[in-house]
Amino acid sequence: MTGFIKDQWSCIPPVVRADLSGQTVVVVGANVGIGLEASVHFASMGPERLIIACRSEGKGKNAVEEIEQRTGFKHTELWLLDLSSFTSVRAFADRFEREAGALDILAMNAGVLPAEYEATVDGWENCTQVNHLSTSLLPLLLLPRMVEAGKKRGRAARLVITASDVHYWASLSPSVQESPTPLKLFGSKEYCTPEVMKSRYYDSKLLNVLHTRALAAHLRTLSETPVTPVAVNPGFCWSQLRRDMPSNPTMWLAEHGLAWHPEKGARQLVFAALGKRGREANRKSKSKHSGEPSPEEDEITMRGAYVSMGTTQEVSDWVLGEEGVRMQERIWKETIEILKGVDPRVEGIVQEFLYA
Structure with a gap:
C-alpha cells in the first residue's frame, strides 16, 4: 500500500512520442477517461488510421469530435464493440479483416467494475467475460x-x-485452484457470492497479468511472430469505471487525495504501446558495443512485461510463485479451449502463431 501511495504522489514521465504515419491503431474502450486521453495522444502522432472501439455510439461520436477538436486529427473512426457479447467481438474482427489490413497497435482498455453478479447474453459473469475472455x-x-x-x-x-x-x-x-475447470468456476453464479464479488475487479486484473504473460510465453519467436504483448498499470485515476459502485467515504478521500487525471494514466498506456521505441532511431548509428540494449533486446524485454510509471516492473509474488506459475498455464489452456468454442478461427490461429 505504501508503494501505491508513493507512486500516486510521484512525478509522471512525459508521454512517449513516435511517428505513427502509415500505421493503424485501435483503442478499445476509448470514449472516456484513460482510453480517450490515450487516443488523443495517438491522434497527435499522425497515424494513418485511428479506430476507437466503443459500446455506445453517442459517446463514441462525442469522443471522435473531442479528439479532432484537441488535435486537429480528422481521421478517427468509430467502430462499435461490446465486449459483453462474443457476437459483437467476432463481428468487429470480421469487419477488421474486410476493411483494415495490418494492425500496428491494439490497446485493450475496456473493462467493468461490477457491484454484483450479472450474467451476459453468453451466460458468463459479466466481469469475467468483459475483462478476461473477450479481452x-x-x-x-x-x-x-x-x-x-x-x-x-x-x-x-x-x-x-x-x-x-x-x-x-x-x-x-483454493477452490478455484483445485477445480478441474478453474475459469468456469470463477465465472459461475454459484461461486460469485457477494463476498467474492467485492474482489472481482482485482481478480480480473490478475487474470489480465496472467494472460499477458502466458500469451508472451506461447507466442513463437519475434522473427516468426513479431508481436509484443504488454500489461500496463495506468495508475489510480479519476474514472467512470466506479460509477456503479456504492458511495464510500474511503474511496471519496482516495479519489480526491490520490487519483490522477486520466491523461496521466494514458501516458502509461502509450508507453506500453511505444516505450523503448523512441530511442531506436538514435541508436541505429551506434555501435552494438556501445553498452546500450539494441531495439531487438528492448522488444524482448517488453514482451510479456508489466509496465508502470514509465518502466517495466516486477509482477506480484503470487504470480511469480509456484501457485501463480501453475495457474497461469492452467487458465491459459482453459481460456483457449473456451475461445475455440466461441470462434473456430481460434484453433487455426493458435496452431499457426503459437507454441502448444
Missing part, C-alpha cells in the same frame, strides 16, 4: 493482422492490455 478473444482473432504489421514494418506490433497494480492484492482462491 483475450479479440487480440487472438486480430493476431494475423498484427503479425502482418510486424513483418511489414520490420518491428513488432504491440498489444497492450490494461491491467492494474491491484493485481498485487489478488490471488485465486
